[in-house]
Amino acid sequence: MSKSRRQMIWRLMLVGSLVVLGLKIPGVEAVSMFIGVALIQPALYVVYWWLSHHF
Structure with a gap:
């Protein structure tokens, strides 16, 4: 399993558990x-893109 796939699965599990706790x-x-979950995903992508291209 590739590193990016593991990170995606880990992130999905984290978001899912936070949603369950929040509810x-x-x-x-x-x-x-x-x-909130739907809005934070594009925001995290923008932050990731910004940090990866400016530092």
């Missing part, structure tokens, strides 16, 4: 949790 907190709605 157990009273007052956290499932819709807002999924919107």
Whole structure:
């Protein structure tokens, strides 16, 4: 298994576990949790791209 595939699986498991934990907190709605996860992925990609091209 390639390093990038392992990292992708690890990241997916981490995000999934954080979503499960977040949904157990009273007052956290499932819709807002999924919107947050959907918005953070492009933001993380932009940060990764920025750091890999400017340093």
